[in-house]
Amino acid sequence: MKLKINSRDVEQFSKFDELIFDKDYLTVNVLLVPLQLIDEIHAMYISDIDKVINGKLCPNNYQMIFNTKNQNYKRDLASHLKYCQGPETAKQVKLDHLLKPYYPHISNNKLLQKLVATSQSDLLSPTLNYITFDFETVENIINEDNVLAQLEPLSVASAATINDQITTLYFDLRNGTDFIEQWISQLFEVAIKVNEANQSNIPEVQIKDKNYIPFKPQVSVIGFNSKKFDMNLLLKHLIKNKTKIQYMGSTTQAKQTIVSHQDYDFDLRFIDILSFIPPNNTLKQFVEKFGTKGIKLTKGIFPHGSFNYDNYNLVLGLTTPFTKDDFYDKLNNKNISNEDYEQYVNDFTNFESRWEYLKHQNIRDVTCMINPINHLIQITWEEKVDMLGCISLAQIASQIKYKYCYDKFDINASYNIVNGFDQFKVTQYWWNNKVKGYINQDEFAKRDTINNVTEDDIDWIRDKVTNETCHLCHNKFTKENKPTLDRIDNSIGHTKQNYQLACQICNTVKADKDNDISKLKIQLMKYAIHEHLPMTINNESVYNMLKECMQGGLSNVYHQCNLKGITHINKLRYNHVIKTITSYDNQHVVTHILDLDFNSLYPSVFSGIFNKNNPYTNHQIYQAGGLTNYFKCTSNNSKQKARDIIMNDDRFNDKGQLFCVKIKGHIDEKHINSHINLAPICRKLTYNNSMEQIGEFMYNKMKSQGLTVDKPNTKLTSLLSTYNQFMCFTNYI
Ligand SMILES: [Zn+2]
Ligand SMILES: [Zn+2]
Structure with missing residues (x-):
C-alpha cells in the first residue's frame, strides 16, 4: 500500500492512543515508514510484532514491552498480566476531596492572587518579550538506492524582541556540524536580556508565606509549525550535560518543551505559535491575517530539492542564482512560473551568494512572525489573559470564559448565604465522629489527647454552634456549611480551650500562610457557591x-x-x-x-x-x-x-x-x-x-x-x- 502524502502534514497519534471499534475484528500490526525523499508513506503488514520490536508486547494493552532475552522474562510477563486490565485502566482520575471552585485564570499563580486580593491587578501587563526561531533543512541520503533519507538541519535563525527592538541570530552548517549547540548557547545569552525585560514589568509584591517558592521565569521561544518536526530535530541537541528537559506532548508532537540550564536562573520554553491560532494556516497566511502592518509576504522560494547533505557546500557556495531547472518539483512534476523565477533572479542580485540568500530568507521568516504575535498578545490581553503564560488557544478560551464568571466578584463584599438554608443541627452521631476523628488526628501528629473534647461535651458544642459564627468569615453554620474545630495553637490538640469554630471551607483554605491570599480564596469559594458557579466534582459516582x-x-x-x-x-x-x-x-x-x-x-x-x-x-x-x-x-x-x-x-x-x-x-x-x-x-x-x-x-x-x-x-x-x-x-x- 502506498499513500502519497507529505509526512509533515499528517496528523500523528501517540502510540498510547488506542481506538478499537469492535473487538471481534482481527487487529493487525502495520509499520508505517515515511519516505521523505518522495513524500510517501509506506505501510507494511507485520506478521510477528514481537520480532520487530525485539521483545514481547503485552497482549492486553500493547503498552508494555518485555525483553524476551531477560532471564526473568516469563516471571515478569506473568506478574504483569495478573494486574493488567487492558487499555481502559491506563487513565485514572484523582478527584478533589472537597468541592473547589474552578477559576483557571488565577488558580496557579500566587502573584496574581496577591494582586487580585489587594485590588492591584491593574499593575499587571502581558509578557511582551520573547524569541522566534526557524530551521532550514537539507536531505541526507543514507542509502545509495535513494530509499532512506533523513532531514538534517542546514541553518537556524532566531529573532528576539526586547522592548520592541529586534535582534537576530543566524547559524548554518558552515559554522560546523555543532552549529545548533552554538546557537543554543547564544540563545541563552540573548534570553538573559529578554528575561530581564519581562521581569521589569512584573510588579513587586511581598507574599507572606515562608513556603512560597516563586515560579522560575520562562522565556518563550516560538516556532511556526515546529511542534511536529523542528522540535524532534532540536531535541537531540538540547540534551547536554548542563541542561534538563521537561517535555510535554506525544512522541511525535511537542506541545511544549522546557529547557533548564544550570548556569541560568530562567528556563527556555519552546512552543509552536500554531497552538494559539485556528488550524490550517501557512506562515504567509499567518502574517497576512494576524499582522497589523498589512505586510504581504512574497513567496520565499528556495529549491531545497536541488542539493543534499553531500553537495550542499558546493551548490550553496555558488554566486550565481539557481537555474529554473533547480526549482523543478519532481514529486508534483511541475515547476515555478516564469514570473516567480524572474522575481527570484531579481531578488538574488542583492546577495553575494546562495548562502546569503538562504540566510536572508531564514531571518525574514523569524522576524515576520513578530508583528502578528505581538498582535495576538495584544488582543488576548484585551481580555486580561497573558498569551505567553498559556500553552494553547483552548487554555486561553477557558481562562477568558471563567474570568467572565468572576467579573462582578468583589473581594470585600459579603457572599454569605443566610436565607433558605437550615441552621446546622448538632447530633450525637455527628459529634462522636468528630471526637474520634480529632483523637486520630492528634495521635497521628503525636499530640497529647488527655484534655481533648469528648462525646460528653455534646451540650457545650451545641451551644457554641448555635451562638457563634465562623471566626474567619463570620458565616453562620448550616447544613451546607458544617462547622469544624480550628485549633489556635497548632502544637496542642483539640481541647476546649484551644479551639475556634470555622467553616470546613475556611479551615481548609486557611492553610495558606498569606492572609490576603487566604481571604481571596475563601471569598472566591463563597462567591462560587453564592452564584452557583462551576465547581470541581468530588464524587466518583457522579x-x-x-x-x-x-x-x-x-x-x-x-x-x-x-x-x-x-x-x-x-x-x-x-x-x-x-x-x-x-x-x-x-x-x-x-x-x-x-x-x-x-x-x-x-x-x-x-x-x-x-x-x-x-x-x-x-x-x-x-x-x-x-x-x-x-x-x-x-x-x-x-x-x-x-x-x-x-x-x-x-x-x-x-x-x-x-x-x-x-x-x-x-x-x-x-x-x-x-x-x-x-x-x-x-x-x-x-x-x-x-x-x-x-x-x-x-x-x-x-x-x-x-x-x-x-x-x-x-x-x-x-x-x-x-x-x-x-x-x-x-x-x-
Ligand atoms: Zn499490559
Ligand atoms: Zn468561614
Missing part, C-alpha cells in the same frame, strides 16, 4: 455518570444540500402497518437554515444565548455549577424525590435546577410520527453500516458518495428509545 453523558460528533445529515428558496422542506413519516419510513417533501420551501433540525448541524443548540426552541430554564442553556446532591432511586420515596426534581414547575424559569439522571426512555409506536422529525435521544453509537442493517438504498447512496460502508461506524445518532437500557439525560438532552 464523575462516572457525567462522563457517560458526554456525547460528541456530527449528527447524520440527511439532506446534502439545502438551497434557500428552492429546496422543499423534507419530513419523515412512519407507517406502522407495513413498518416502513417514507421521506417526503412538503409544499414549503426552505427560507433560512435554522438550528435544531436535521437539515443543519445539531451542536448549535449548545450555546448560552437565548434560544426560543429551548423551553427550559428561560430559553437559555446554563452551565452546571457545583454538585448539590446525589442519590440512588432505591425506594418509592427517592423515586418520587427524583420525579419532583425532573418535573419541577421551576424547570421553565431561571430557578430551575440542573440535573443529570439515568433513566430508560421510550416512545410508543403509536406516537412515533409526533417525534420522528426530531428524535429526542442523541447518543454516540457504533454500528455496522452493512446492506442488511441500513438497507440497499442508503447503502448504495453512501457508497456512491464515497462514505465508508461495511465497517463499524461511530456516529451521533438520534433515537426514539433507549431500547431498555438506562441512559444519562440532563435537563436539556
Whole structure:
C-alpha cells in the first residue's frame, strides 16, 4: 500500500492512543515508514510484532514491552498480566476531596492572587518579550538506492524582541556540524536580556508565606509549525550535560518543551505559535491575517530539492542564482512560473551568494512572525489573559470564559448565604465522629489527647454552634456549611480551650500562610457557591455518570444540500402497518437554515444565548455549577424525590435546577410520527453500516458518495428509545 502524502502534514497519534471499534475484528500490526525523499508513506503488514520490536508486547494493552532475552522474562510477563486490565485502566482520575471552585485564570499563580486580593491587578501587563526561531533543512541520503533519507538541519535563525527592538541570530552548517549547540548557547545569552525585560514589568509584591517558592521565569521561544518536526530535530541537541528537559506532548508532537540550564536562573520554553491560532494556516497566511502592518509576504522560494547533505557546500557556495531547472518539483512534476523565477533572479542580485540568500530568507521568516504575535498578545490581553503564560488557544478560551464568571466578584463584599438554608443541627452521631476523628488526628501528629473534647461535651458544642459564627468569615453554620474545630495553637490538640469554630471551607483554605491570599480564596469559594458557579466534582459516582453523558460528533445529515428558496422542506413519516419510513417533501420551501433540525448541524443548540426552541430554564442553556446532591432511586420515596426534581414547575424559569439522571426512555409506536422529525435521544453509537442493517438504498447512496460502508461506524445518532437500557439525560438532552 502506498499513500502519497507529505509526512509533515499528517496528523500523528501517540502510540498510547488506542481506538478499537469492535473487538471481534482481527487487529493487525502495520509499520508505517515515511519516505521523505518522495513524500510517501509506506505501510507494511507485520506478521510477528514481537520480532520487530525485539521483545514481547503485552497482549492486553500493547503498552508494555518485555525483553524476551531477560532471564526473568516469563516471571515478569506473568506478574504483569495478573494486574493488567487492558487499555481502559491506563487513565485514572484523582478527584478533589472537597468541592473547589474552578477559576483557571488565577488558580496557579500566587502573584496574581496577591494582586487580585489587594485590588492591584491593574499593575499587571502581558509578557511582551520573547524569541522566534526557524530551521532550514537539507536531505541526507543514507542509502545509495535513494530509499532512506533523513532531514538534517542546514541553518537556524532566531529573532528576539526586547522592548520592541529586534535582534537576530543566524547559524548554518558552515559554522560546523555543532552549529545548533552554538546557537543554543547564544540563545541563552540573548534570553538573559529578554528575561530581564519581562521581569521589569512584573510588579513587586511581598507574599507572606515562608513556603512560597516563586515560579522560575520562562522565556518563550516560538516556532511556526515546529511542534511536529523542528522540535524532534532540536531535541537531540538540547540534551547536554548542563541542561534538563521537561517535555510535554506525544512522541511525535511537542506541545511544549522546557529547557533548564544550570548556569541560568530562567528556563527556555519552546512552543509552536500554531497552538494559539485556528488550524490550517501557512506562515504567509499567518502574517497576512494576524499582522497589523498589512505586510504581504512574497513567496520565499528556495529549491531545497536541488542539493543534499553531500553537495550542499558546493551548490550553496555558488554566486550565481539557481537555474529554473533547480526549482523543478519532481514529486508534483511541475515547476515555478516564469514570473516567480524572474522575481527570484531579481531578488538574488542583492546577495553575494546562495548562502546569503538562504540566510536572508531564514531571518525574514523569524522576524515576520513578530508583528502578528505581538498582535495576538495584544488582543488576548484585551481580555486580561497573558498569551505567553498559556500553552494553547483552548487554555486561553477557558481562562477568558471563567474570568467572565468572576467579573462582578468583589473581594470585600459579603457572599454569605443566610436565607433558605437550615441552621446546622448538632447530633450525637455527628459529634462522636468528630471526637474520634480529632483523637486520630492528634495521635497521628503525636499530640497529647488527655484534655481533648469528648462525646460528653455534646451540650457545650451545641451551644457554641448555635451562638457563634465562623471566626474567619463570620458565616453562620448550616447544613451546607458544617462547622469544624480550628485549633489556635497548632502544637496542642483539640481541647476546649484551644479551639475556634470555622467553616470546613475556611479551615481548609486557611492553610495558606498569606492572609490576603487566604481571604481571596475563601471569598472566591463563597462567591462560587453564592452564584452557583462551576465547581470541581468530588464524587466518583457522579464523575462516572457525567462522563457517560458526554456525547460528541456530527449528527447524520440527511439532506446534502439545502438551497434557500428552492429546496422543499423534507419530513419523515412512519407507517406502522407495513413498518416502513417514507421521506417526503412538503409544499414549503426552505427560507433560512435554522438550528435544531436535521437539515443543519445539531451542536448549535449548545450555546448560552437565548434560544426560543429551548423551553427550559428561560430559553437559555446554563452551565452546571457545583454538585448539590446525589442519590440512588432505591425506594418509592427517592423515586418520587427524583420525579419532583425532573418535573419541577421551576424547570421553565431561571430557578430551575440542573440535573443529570439515568433513566430508560421510550416512545410508543403509536406516537412515533409526533417525534420522528426530531428524535429526542442523541447518543454516540457504533454500528455496522452493512446492506442488511441500513438497507440497499442508503447503502448504495453512501457508497456512491464515497462514505465508508461495511465497517463499524461511530456516529451521533438520534433515537426514539433507549431500547431498555438506562441512559444519562440532563435537563436539556
Ligand atoms: Zn499490559
Ligand atoms: Zn468561614
